[in-house]
Amino acid sequence: MMNNSYSRAVLRYVKRAAILITAFCGLLCLLPHSAALASAAALNAKPLQIFFVDVEGGQATLFVTPEGNSLLIDTGWAGYDGRDADRIVQAAKLAGISKIDFVLLTHYHQDHAGGVTQLAAKIPLGTFLDHGENREAADSASQQMFRDYQTLLAKENHKRIIVKPGDVLPLKGIQATVVSADGAVIDKPLPGGGTENSACGNTGPGPADETENARSLGVLFVFDKLRILDLGDLTSDKEGLLMCPVNKLGKMDILVVSHHGSLTSSSPQLLDGIAPRVAIMDNGATKGGAPISWDTVKKSPRLEDLWQLHFSNEGGVAHNAPDSFIANITDPDAGHYLKLTASPDGSFDVYNARTQATKHYAPAQ
Numbered sequence: 001m002m003n004n005s006y007s008r009a010v011l012r013y014v015k016r017a018a019i020l021i022t023a024f025c026g027l028l029c030l031l032p033h034s035a036a037l038a039s040a041a042a043l044n045a046k047p048l049q050i051f052f053v054d055v056e057g058g059q060a061t062l063f064v065t066p067e068g069n070s071l072l073i074d075t076g077w078a079g080y081d082g083r084d085a086d087r088i089v090q091a092a093k094l095a096g097i098s099k100i101d102f103v104l105l106t107h108y109h110q111d112h113a114g115g116v117t118q119l120a121a122k123i124p125l126g127t128f129l130d131h132g133e134n135r136e137a138a139d140s141a142s143q144q145m146f147r148d149y150q151t152l153l154a155k156e157n158h159k160r161i162i163v164k165p166g167d168v169l170p171l172k173g174i175q176a177t178v179v180s181a182d183g184a185v186i187d188k189p190l191p192g193g194g195t196e197n198s199a200c201g202n203t204g205p206g207p208a209d210e211t212e213n214a215r216s217l218g219v220l221f222v223f224d225k226l227r228i229l230d231l232g233d234l235t236s237d238k239e240g241l242l243m244c245p246v247n248k249l250g251k252m253d254i255l256v257v258s259h260h261g262s263l264t265s266s267s268p269q270l271l272d273g274i275a276p277r278v279a280i281m282d283n284g285a286t287k288g289g290a291p292i293s294w295d296t297v298k299k300s301p302r303l304e305d306l307w308q309l310h311f312s313n314e315g316g317v318a319h320n321a322p323d324s325f326i327a328n329i330t331d332p333d334a335g336h337y338l339k340l341t342a343s344p345d346g347s348f349d350v351y352n353a354r355t356q357a358t359k360h361y362a363p364a365q
Contacts, residue, residue, distance in 0.1 A: 045344065048174060048223045051091040052338040054309050054328060055084040057260055057284025058111030061230065062088065063221070064095040065173030071102040073219075073230060078114035085118040087335050092123060094339075099124035102171060104219070106232030107212040108134045108142040108149070111287075117152055127159040129169065131182040131217045142212050163217065173223075179249065180218035180234055185241045190220065192227065192250030199272035200244035209235040213259065220249060225346035225363060229274060230256040236267040247273040253364060254340065254348070257281040257297060260288025261312070271300040277364060278350065280338060281308045285328070288312065291319040304361070307338055307350060327354050 046066035053060040055076030063071040070092070076084030092100060103125050105113045119125065134146035153160055163169070165186040169176035179186050208214070216232030229252045231239070239258070242248050255276035258265035260283040279297050283289040289312025297306055308326045310333070312319065323329060327336040336354035346363030 048226075048342040049095050050228075050340040050342070051095060052256075052280055052282055052309060052327075052340070053084075053087050053091050054333070054335045054337055055087065055111070055115070055282075056080075057282075057287030057310070058084065058114070059106070059232070059260075059282050060084060060088050060091075060115070061256060061282070062091050062095065062100075063171075063174070064097060065171065067173035068097065069102075069172040069174075070095070070097050070100050071104060071169070071171055071176070072100045073104045074106055074112040074232070075103065075115035075119050077111055078118060082118045082122070083335070084115040085122050087337075088115075088119055089122050091337060099126065101126040102129060102169070103127075104129040104169075104217060105131075105149070106216045106218070106230075107131065108136075108145045109212055109233070110141055110145055112232065113145050113149060117148055120152055120156060125156075125158065127161060127170075128153065129161050129163055129217070131215055132162045134212065135183075135215055136212055169219065175222040177220045177222075178217065179220050179229075179242065180216060180231060180238055182217075183215045183238070185218075185238060186248055189246060189248040190250065193246070193248045194250075195247055196245060197243050197247040197269060197273045199269045200240075208237050209264065211235075213264065214238055223342055224344035226254070226342050226344075226348065227252050228254040228256070229276070231258045231265075233259040233262075233265065235259070235264045236270075239265065239267045239270040243267075243269040243273040249274055251302070252276040253278065253346065255279045255297075257283075257293075257306075260284070261290055261293045261297070262288050263290045263293060266293040266296050268296055268299075271296050275300055275302040277302055277304050278348075278361065279303060279306045280340070280350075281306065283308055283310050283312055285310045285313050285333075289315045289319070291315050294319045305350075305359070307352075309338065324352065324355055324357065327352055329354070 049064040051062040058076040059074040060076040061073040136142045163178045167178045213233040214235045216234040218231035221228040252274040261281045310328045339351040342348040349358050351358045
């Protein structure tokens with residue numbers, strides 16, 4: 001009896017061990033398969049797309065998130081037989097969208113908001129985002145632009161959201177935080193910011209700018225590990241409020257160069273503070289791209305490349321990027337665009353529609 005009981009116990013133990021070993025082997029077999037599935041999912045994940053549309057020294061920047069949500073920052077100029085509206089619509093087609101969910105007007109100057117009425121006639125537009133009232137004189141071009149904008153909102157019954165610093169835009173697939181609007185900036189550092197900015201020294205914010213430029217609606221975009229800053233035409237005095245004595249924004253991967261590279265923006269305090277890896281300048285042949293501003297961007301401590309929508313006539317050979325980094329070399333031009341495609345891991349590509357070449361950027365270390 002003792003021997004039979006012992007034999008049965010041993011048999012039960014062997015069976016249990018066999019089951020455990022089989023299960024363990026099965027788990028080992030699944031691990032490579034699971035890793036492969038994870039890698040495949042990462043490869044198949046849709047990217048963030050950003051089109052830098054050439055509107056000849058104005059701005060029109062189209063974001064399309066992996067979820068298919070779209071945001072257009074500014075609409076370029078009016079007139080020119082609808083040139084800028086047509087170019088924006090073409091970018092939307094390339095992005096695979098048939099409507100634009102959000103239109104953000106940084107401010108009411110003609111090169112940023114002038115094309116809004118023409119654009120609305122060519123593609124469905126959703127919600128509008130802006131900084132509030134126009135603050136320039138009643139007889140100014142910007143005031144007429146603002147009246148045209150109000151007429152469009154009323155005629156087509158668009159939803160309008162007036163945003164303020166610290167607001168998060170209702171955009172799916174990317175975090176978009178307002179950092180400046182209507183002359184004010186965020187009062188506390190955002191995640192990633194909060195360190196002293198050594199570039200500030202003893203300099204003050206500079207003379208106050210009274211134009212709509214200083215009221216630009218600026219946004220920090222965070223796409224997982226990637227950080228993108230677009231401040232519209234925000235002026236150096238307001239940049240100082242964001243950067244000194246504490247850098248409220250932190251380091252950036254990509255900067256849309258403020259005010260097309262004009263003299264009133266792109267202070268050393270901003271460029272040293274945010275230290276972008278890549279800068280994209282939406283200048284025209286005869287608008288923006290000032291040599292002093294160009295130098296400030298180029299001297300930014302982490303800068304790898306500066307891309308331009310146009311060769312700047314003012315800059316000449318000494319103050320322009322190499323031809324392969326410029327979308328349009330001659331004037332008049334074919335309206336070539338730049339496109340940035342980003343992955344959640346922080347890597348991204350920049351495509352030049354003129355050269356049809358792409359440059360890849362690995363995630364920041």
